[in-house]
Amino acid sequence: MSRTYFGTDGIRGRTNQWPMTAELAMKVGMAAGKHFKRGTHRHRVVIGKDTRLSGYMVENALVAGFTAVGMDVVQFGPIPTPAVALLAHSMRADLGVMISASHNPYFDNGIKLFGPDGYKLSDEDEMKIEAMLEQEIPLAASQDIGRARRVEDARGRYIHAVKSSFPADLRLDGLKIVVDCANGAAYQVAPSAFWELGAEVVAIGVTPNGININDRCGSTAPQLLQESVVSAGADIGIALDGDADRLIVVDEHGAIVDGDQIMALIAGNFARAGTLRGGGLVATVMSNLGLERFLSGQGMALERTKVGDRYVLERMREGGFNVGGEQSGHMILSDYATTGDGTVAALQVLAALVRSGKPASEVLHQFDPVPQLLKNVRFSGGKPLEHEDVKRVIAQAEAELNGSGRLVIRPSGTEPVIRVMAEGDREDQVKDVVERICDAVAKAAA
Incomplete structure (x- = not known):
């Protein structure tokens, strides 16, 4: 069926x-x-x-x-x-x-x-x-x-549970945090949790009116957070999305830190503490090749799944992993939650920041990502990926990237678009490959 x-x-x-x-x-x-x-x-x-x-x-x-x-x-x-x-x-x-x-x-x-x-x-x-x-x-x-x-009192119960994931020997005193709740579901709970742990909190995206959720704010539009962190002189910025199951971080300079860097940080800390399970972490095919190389150098594995946090979680449960997520910011830490939880993941990042005593820009930069480009091609019907010309161009691109990069092409699960992603050591090659494939898909869909 x-x-x-x-x-x-x-x-x-x-x-x-x-x-x-x-x-x-x-x-x-x-x-x-x-x-x-x-x-x-x-x-x-x-x-x-x-x-x-x-x-x-x-x-x-x-x-x-x-x-x-x-x-x-x-x-x-x-x-x-x-x-x-x-x-x-x-x-x-x-x-x-x-x-x-x-x-x-x-x-x-x-x-x-x-x-x-x-x-x-x-x-x-x-x-x-x-x-x-x-x-x-x-x-x-x-x-x-x-x-x-x-x-x-549901929100209070959740705040208590979230705070219990934070190390008992730590506090957030002295940290100035900007948290962007996307005018969404966490607009009360996330600022409260950080404040109760001792942080100075600057809350934005906390005035929902029914139609401003994710509107130029939150994890998918972090520009407001970047500007707010710099103007407030904050130590770090936390951006959640509308239902608060994903996380994007901004360092003290306003630079965006994506899910790959966050996963690398958390997995590394867990490994050093002896609490990492599964021998690595689980991510999707969209995670950067730089993450895979970084983990390999640290003796950890990266297992990939198709896109969707549910598939990440399925593999985590099968393989006994306790760290997984997506580049887009879904973070699943199964020691504390049964699904993606942006606030819980943020507290693990903040714990690492407190323990290190270093600026967020140093703590959060775990590896250098390889050049990666993702483009979407909208189509109105049919199956453009089954067109012979598209198959030929994809095969050529895979041959060119062999050994130095990756190619991921998939239809979206939520809208009528084909997502074309390539990454590799040469930025010009990555750009050329993506543009050629997108052109072929667009022509086949016309």
Whole structure:
């Protein structure tokens, strides 16, 4: 069965356009609720959301669907994605739901599902829920309809859990931190966690109005953070995205530090402390070749997966790794969380900064990345990567890069674009290869 609704990270789309409608959200609640009603206990689902205007609509539709099949609902309000995963497990819920489109603009939204163990659903579970969306779902008897209630201290519970990941012998006293919450789900919890550990916090992106989430702020638009760090004379900048499951850092000079450098730092520190598991870390095919070479030089392995933090986590669980993530900033530290958590990862970076006593620019620069270029080619239909001319150009490029670089070409899992990425020791060669492939894909898609 092909996947119609679920993509690489739940169901996502433009609000009030199929599939991100109230109608489908209610049906998802009914289907997921029915799928996870196992055993004779009173069943419970917990629901969190980010700050999008459409979150109200989607939340109410989900509540209607879950209660209609006899599931009780606990609503958290705006809270990070990793908080939903954490609280689903700690509250013994049968299911956790996060309403968010992550780093996308406000007019998109999405539904992410977590199992009772706090992990994202398997492909098998998602496929079973998809199949039920096309069927008539039996409703609960009148006396068995679920109840809904709000829990007001969910953010406090999450802040406590996040702080427990920070070394007990350290404080953030003397550090001036700018934190950009993208006007999203962490706008209250992240600044509070850093402040409670002793930091001087300059908070930006903390005035959500329903439509400014990720708007020229957050991890996908770090310019505001860069400017704020320099103008405030801060020691470091922390940027989260709309649902706070990814992290980008800015050093004291305003230079951006991506997920590859962060993973290298954390894995190295864990290795020296004797707490690194799996003999290295897990990242995707998009991580820089420089990271792979750096880890190899330190006696650590880099295992690659296809793009998507769920695939990173699957490999981590299979291989016993406790550090993984994506260049884009998803950081999974399985000692502390069951999914990507930008705030937890930021605290590991801050711990390294405090222990070193050095400027962020020195601590965060772990390796020199090789030249890397990523371009997107939008297409309206068909399968341009199966065109013979495209295959020929790709084969030529792979032969040219053999031994000195890598080529990654893939369709996006969330939008109609082909992503073309190349990296290698020669910047001119990388640029030439990417442009040739993009031209061939564009012509095939015309």
